[in-house]
Amino acid sequence: MSTPLIAARGIGIRLDGRDILTDVNIEIHPGEIVTIVGPNGSGKSTLLKALIGAVRLSAGHIERAEGLRIGYVPQKLAIDASLPMTVGRFLSLPRRVSAAAIAAALDKAGVPDLAQRQMKDLSGGQFQRVLLARALMDNPQVLLLDEPTQGLDQPGSAAFYRRIEEVRTELGCAVVMVSHDLHVVMAASDRVLFINGHVCCEGTPEIVAGAPEYRALFGSGTKGALALYRHEHSHDHDHAHHHHEAG
Numbered sequence: 001m002s003t004p005l006i007a008a009r010g011i012g013i014r015l016d017g018r019d020i021l022t023d024v025n026i027e028i029h030p031g032e033i034v035t036i037v038g039p040n041g042s043g044k045s046t047l048l049k050a051l052i053g054a055v056r057l058s059a060g061h062i063e064r065a066e067g068l069r070i071g072y073v074p075q076k077l078a079i080d081a082s083l084p085m086t087v088g089r090f091l092s093l094p095r096r097v098s099a100a101a102i103a104a105a106l107d108k109a110g111v112p113d114l115a116q117r118q119m120k121d122l123s124g125g126q127f128q129r130v131l132l133a134r135a136l137m138d139n140p141q142v143l144l145l146d147e148p149t150q151g152l153d154q155p156g157s158a159a160f161y162r163r164i165e166e167v168r169t170e171l172g173c174a175v176v177m178v179s180h181d182l183h184v185v186m187a188a189s190d191r192v193l194f195i196n197g198h199v200c201c202e203g204t205p206e207i208v209a210g211a212p213e214y215r216a217l218f219g220s221g222t223k224g225a226l227a228l229y230r231h232e233h234s235h236d237h238d239h240a241h242h243h244h245e246a247g
């Protein structure tokens with residue numbers, strides 16, 4: 001197996017005296033799509049932030065490939081509606097980039113014509129695409145997305161995930177995302193990590209969807225959707241899957 005781009009080894013995170021994550025191990029390999037699922041408050045966003053190095057660990061460590069380029073789409077980004085700012089300007093923050101680089105990033109995000117538009121006038125779906133464009137600016141080897149389709153309707157989020165798969169194919173980047181859109185995500189992921197303060201189970205979407213921990217929480221309703229959306233990948237994955245004791 002390839003050398004991981006990011007590897008978390010036995011990490012723990014304690015915030016305000018509470019253990020949020022305990023003994024989490026995760027490896028991200030080039031080109032794979034990994035989805036993190038779990039109930040509200042289970043530590044998904046915290047895990048993503050830890051992977052980019054934005055949260056202090058209370059145990060374990062994280063290894064990143066040297067010079068690793070990371071793109072990150074945060075869960076929330078509030079922009080003051082009274083502040084006039086074009087999409088192009090937004091993509092030029094915090095450091096100035098060329099108009100060509102802006103156009104290329106918007107193109108990759110699937111919204112080539114938005115550069116002159118005002119940020120405050122964008123629809124929810126367009127806004128998410130602009131955040132994606134920003135994350136793609138530096139041609140990342142790993143793209144991390146925290147609930148990127150919240151607020152989008154079903155066709156909107158399906159289109160977003162299709163774009164993510166295309167970006168993965170075009171750039172060859174790994175994708176790590178947190179999502180509640182279980183149907184679509186389970187179908188588009190190579191590997192799923194179900195967390196609830198620790199890794200409850202992980203493996204292919206089929207393995208996780210069939211795991212008792214997953215079914216207890218989300219039911220078995222994704223089965224039909226999986227069959228519907230699941231498609232053949234042109235490359236092989238030989239990731240081992242593990243079950244961990246919950247609790």
Ligand SMILES: Nc1ncnc2c1ncn2[C@@H]1O[C@H](COP(=O)(O)OP(=O)(O)OP(=O)(O)O)[C@@H](O)[C@H]1O
Nearest residue numbers: 015016020038039040041042043044045046047178
């Ligand atoms: N800065 C912080 N200080 C203290 N507690 C925090 C902090 N950030 C997050 N938490 C707590 O950590 C737990 C995990 O939060 P996190 O946002 O990672 O969950 P999540 O799985 O992403 O949830 P959701 O699905 O609701 O977005 C929550 O109980 C949250 O209140």
